[in-house]
Amino acid sequence: MSEQHKEHILPIKAYLGVAGALFILTMVTVAVSYINLGGWNAVVAVSIASFKVSLVALFFMHLKYDNKINLFIFLIGISFVTLFIIFTMFDTLRRADIYEIKAKPIKEKAHIYERAPDDSTQQSDAAQH
Amino acid sequence: MNAALEQSYLKNPKGLTSWLFTRDHKRIGLMYLYAIMFFFFLGGVFALLIRLELLSPGKTIMSADQYNQAFTLHGAIMIFLFIIPAIPAALGNFILPLLIGARDVAFPKLNLASFYIYVAGALFAIYSIITGAVDTGWTFYTPYSTESTTSVISMTFAVFILGFSSIFTGLNFIVTIHKLRAPGLTWFKQPLFVWGLYATAIIQVLATPVLSITLVLLILERVFGIGIFDPAMGGDPVLYQHFFWFYSHPAVYIMILPGMGIISETITVFSRKKIFGYNAIAFSSLAIAFVSFLVWGHHMFTSGQSEIAAMIFSFLTFLVGIPSGIKTFNWLATLYKGQISFEAPMIYTLSFLFLFTIGGLTGIFLGALALNVHLHDTYFVVAHFHYVMMGGTVMAFLAGLHYWWPKIFGRLYNETAAKIGAILVFVGFNMTFFSQFILGSQGMPRRYYNYLDQFQPLHAFSSFGSFVLGIGFFVMLVYLVHSLFKGKTPGYNPWGGLTLEWTVPSPPPPHNFDKIPEITHGPYDYDKILVKRN
Numbered sequence: 001m002s003e004q005h006k007e008h009i010l011p012i013k014a015y016l017g018v019a020g021a022l023f024i025l026t027m028v029t030v031a032v033s034y035i036n037l038g039g040w041n042a043v044v045a046v047s048i049a050s051f052k053v054s055l056v057a058l059f060f061m062h063l064k065y066d067n068k069i070n071l072f073i074f075l076i077g078i079s080f081v082t083l084f085i086i087f088t089m090f091d092t093l094r095r096a097d098i099y100e101i102k103a104k105p106i107k108e109k110a111h112i113y114e115r116a117p118d119d120s121t122q123q124s125d126a127a128q129h
Numbered sequence: 130m131n132a133a134l135e136q137s138y139l140k141n142p143k144g145l146t147s148w149l150f151t152r153d154h155k156r157i158g159l160m161y162l163y164a165i166m167f168f169f170f171l172g173g174v175f176a177l178l179i180r181l182e183l184l185s186p187g188k189t190i191m192s193a194d195q196y197n198q199a200f201t202l203h204g205a206i207m208i209f210l211f212i213i214p215a216i217p218a219a220l221g222n223f224i225l226p227l228l229i230g231a232r233d234v235a236f237p238k239l240n241l242a243s244f245y246i247y248v249a250g251a252l253f254a255i256y257s258i259i260t261g262a263v264d265t266g267w268t269f270y271t272p273y274s275t276e277s278t279t280s281v282i283s284m285t286f287a288v289f290i291l292g293f294s295s296i297f298t299g300l301n302f303i304v305t306i307h308k309l310r311a312p313g314l315t316w317f318k319q320p321l322f323v324w325g326l327y328a329t330a331i332i333q334v335l336a337t338p339v340l341s342i343t344l345v346l347l348i349l350e351r352v353f354g355i356g357i358f359d360p361a362m363g364g365d366p367v368l369y370q371h372f373f374w375f376y377s378h379p380a381v382y383i384m385i386l387p388g389m390g391i392i393s394e395t396i397t398v399f400s401r402k403k404i405f406g407y408n409a410i411a412f413s414s415l416a417i418a419f420v421s422f423l424v425w426g427h428h429m430f431t432s433g434q435s436e437i438a439a440m441i442f443s444f445l446t447f448l449v450g451i452p453s454g455i456k457t458f459n460w461l462a463t464l465y466k467g468q469i470s471f472e473a474p475m476i477y478t479l480s481f482l483f484l485f486t487i488g489g490l491t492g493i494f495l496g497a498l499a500l501n502v503h504l505h506d507t508y509f510v511v512a513h514f515h516y517v518m519m520g521g522t523v524m525a526f527l528a529g530l531h532y533w534w535p536k537i538f539g540r541l542y543n544e545t546a547a548k549i550g551a552i553l554v555f556v557g558f559n560m561t562f563f564s565q566f567i568l569g570s571q572g573m574p575r576r577y578y579n580y581l582d583q584f585q586p587l588h589a590f591s592s593f594g595s596f597v598l599g600i601g602f603f604v605m606l607v608y609l610v611h612s613l614f615k616g617k618t619p620g621y622n623p624w625g626g627l628t629l630e631w632t633v634p635s636p637p638p639p640h641n642f643d644k645i646p647e648i649t650h651g652p653y654d655y656d657k658i659l660v661k662r663n
Contacts, residue, residue: 080335083422087438088371091426094435 010059018059025052131618134539137636152237153639157244158223159537164247165219168210173602175203180561180595183588186580193578197264198279200576204267209288210251212522213380216387217333218243218298220529221326223537225302227630227637228320230311230646235304243297246290253287256280266576268377269344271358271369275351282351285344292337292344295383299333302326311629313648320628320652321410325390328414332379332386332421340376343369367432374425382421384518385485386414388525389456392481395528396460397653398626399475400467404653406459413452420448430501439498446496453489457482472624473547477528480555484520488513491566506576509569512562520558527554527605534609535623539636540616546608553601560594620663627660628652 029048037044058064063071134140138155148156178199182189191199222240226233234240257263263284265274274281306327310319347369349355356362358369389410397404404410426434426442460482469475491513495501504510535541564587569575573584580588622631627650633641650658 076335080422084339084371084375087423087426087441088368090441091367091371091429091434091438092365094437095433097435097437 010065014059018055021055022052131539133618133634134636136638137539137634138639139539139636141639150241152233152241154222154226154234154237154240155537155637155639155641157240158219158221160244161214161222161247162219162537164244164251165211165215168206168251169215172203172207172211173599175199175206177595177599179203180592182578183580184592185589186582186585194264196578197576198262201263201266202258205263205284205288206254207518208267208380209291210254212384212518213291213295214247214298215384215526216391216522216529217302217326217329217383218247218294220391220526220533221302221322221329221387222298224529224533224630225305225323225326226309227536227633227641228323228628229306229309229314230629230642230648231305231309232640232642232645234301235308236301239297239301243294243301246297247294250287250289250291250294253283253290257283257287268373269347270373271347271350271366274347275358282348285347289341289344289348292341295333296337299330299337302330303334306330311646311648317408317411318648318651319411320390321393321404321407321414322387322390324411324414325387325393328418329383329386331415332383332418336376336379336383336422339372340380343372343376346372367429367434370429370432371425374428375422378425378428379418379421381514381517382417384522385525386417388481388522388529389414391525391529391532392460392478394626394628395474395478395532396463397655398532398624399472399478400464400469401625401655402463402467402653403651403656404459405462405465406455407651407653409455410459413455416452417449420445420452424449427496427501430498431505443496443498443501447493450489450493457486457489471548472531472544473542473551474528474532474624476548476551476555477524477531480551480558481521481524481528484516484524484558488516488518488520491516504569506574507569508565508573508575511575512565512569515562515565520562527551532624533630534612535619536630536635536637538613538616539618539634540612541619541623542612542616543608546604550601550604550608553597553604555601557594557596557598557601561591561598562594564588564591564594622660622663625660625662627654627658 025048029045032044032048033041057074063074138153148160151157178191179196182191182196182199222234225231257280260283261278261280263269263277263279263281265277265279265281269281269285274285306319306323346355346357350358350364354362356364358364358366360366393404393410423445424442426438427446430439430443491509495504495510495513531542531547568584568587568591571584571587573580573588619635621634623635624631629646629648630637632646
């Protein structure tokens with residue numbers, strides 16, 4: 001084992017402290033679920049969960065004390081998941097947009113319909129569109 | 130028998146178990162090469178069957194159901210069993226450590242594990258073919274894939290397993306490139322094939338897990354009806370497409386990036402000229418790898434995806450044209466005033482430049498939202514991706530295979546036969562697929578069993594082209610196999626290359642280098658160093 005990979009041993013108190021924090025945060029998650037925050041429900045729940053994940057990654061998985069490249073790689077993984085979710089939400093959250101476009105009358109003054117006033121056949125074609 | 134062959138990795142150590150349990154990257158690469166060539170043959174047979182069926186409207190040689198299975202198997206085999214592992218796992222495995230002056234990859238056992246996982250995945254795929262094949266298309270789109278009565282689960286499970294093989298190779302290459310470069314081989318003295326493999330490896334490690342998740346969700350949906358892709362249960366079938374293309378679009382670059390790396394090698398060697406714009410080519414590989422993650426929605430413009438998402442994905446898709454264009458123009462500039470010689474690897478390289486440009490540009494057409502509505506799911510798309518995947522990646526693979534063949538096997542193939550084969554492949558390819566651009570622009574939908582009479586001349590022309598292509602590959606098979614038994618010995622450096630693999634005997638000894646070389650010059654310093662062939 002090279003010198004860079006020395007085992008880092010945390011005092012048992014630190015582990016118990018992190019475990020305690022995780023328990024408390026779990027209770028907070030449950031408690032918050034009884035309060036209706038509307039659209040913020042998911043935001044609060046995900047924030048607490050993210051914080052818990054960070055605790056596990058930093059202390060139980062030792063990313064805080066490990067070579068920083070490992071933290072970097074971990075964050076790349078997380079950022080790609082985030083990217084996937086955000087870009088997918090560009091679709092799923094805005095998908096109904098297309099149905100909200102109401103049929104509107106053709107703008108008769110629009111450039112492509114400009115033509116001589118006596119051209120009645122084409123005008124009626126345009127009106128049908 | 131010559132001395133180099135007797136002392137090479139091919140003969141030392143001897144015995145079947147020494148091959149089955151080998152940790153030598155060259156032997157693993159070679160076993161991969163045999164495996165992928167087998168699947169290339171199998172996928173090719175399906176391709177010829179499809180083209181034979183489409184020779185005339187209505188039933189020609191198979192039923193509609195069999196046709197659905199044939200095109201699905203052609204796609205799934207070519208993508209997952211041939212083209213993804215072709216360059217990284219076969220040629221890359223063999224050449225990468227030699228290129229960077231290492232004795233092996235960083236994790237030789239993981240490398241062997243990757244091969245056996247590939248074999249396990251391949252066996253599952255064959256099991257799936259025997260027990261009823263699959264008729265969903267290689268993309269396994271829901272909702273049909275959750276309802277089809279064919280063996281979807283075994284095929285998706287095969288792809289799931291193959292993904293791990295790909296991840297292992299990628300991880301191995303990243304660590305190898307970071308840690309095992311010879312002294313003096315700085316990042317910007319690396320041959321560009323190494324950059325290509327590095328960019329590929331990043332995508333393999335980051336994107337492949339998403340494919341695994343997708344396929345597990347699909348299997349769960351099929352077996353337990355969890356409803357994630359089923360609108361009746363609040364699910365979303367388009368979500369499947371997001372999941373699938375988040376992997377599969379970057380996977381397109383897993384296929385093409387190492388091919389671009391090979392082209393950077395061959396184009397300099399056969400132009401006897403330093404590469405033009407080394408840094409630009411190296412960074413454009415990384416840029417393509419990055420942008421590849423942001424464009425997946427362009428497969429879904431007509432799937433009911435929101436307009437805002439379609440606009441974003443369309444814009445980002447155009448960005449891919451920039452690094453691809455940088456590469457193409459740098460290769461062209463490398464040719465300019467070079468001392469070009471037209472051996473078989475160079476013919477494939479020039480074919481790549483010509484065909485990839487057409488494939489890339491038609492990709493820009495398809496990325497345009499309004500045009501895409503008309504062209505989506507037509508033969509135009511089929512022609513486009515065959516120009517990129519076959520005209521691009523396969524041509525690059527063939528360039529690399531011919532370029533490194535003397536190094537891998539210690540034998541020279543018949544150059545005249547190779548040129549004839551290369552020209553047949555080029556002509557056959559264009560006959561097959563250029564006609565499909567016209568078919569698609571006239572409205573011929575892809576994956577259809579039957580078609581209107583008016584499309585028959587072009588379909589027949591395309592089918593005849595595929596037969597020419599098949600003959601080209603048959604010629605290749607003959608002269609390559611012939612070379613293994615009767616080929617002349619090549620010496621260390623048959624092409625006059627400057628990179629490290631040409632400093633060791635052909636074929637290389639088991640541990641590559643007696644002494645790890647120290648690097649003092651760039652990989653393409655033909656302006657400073659006079660290299661003679663052998």
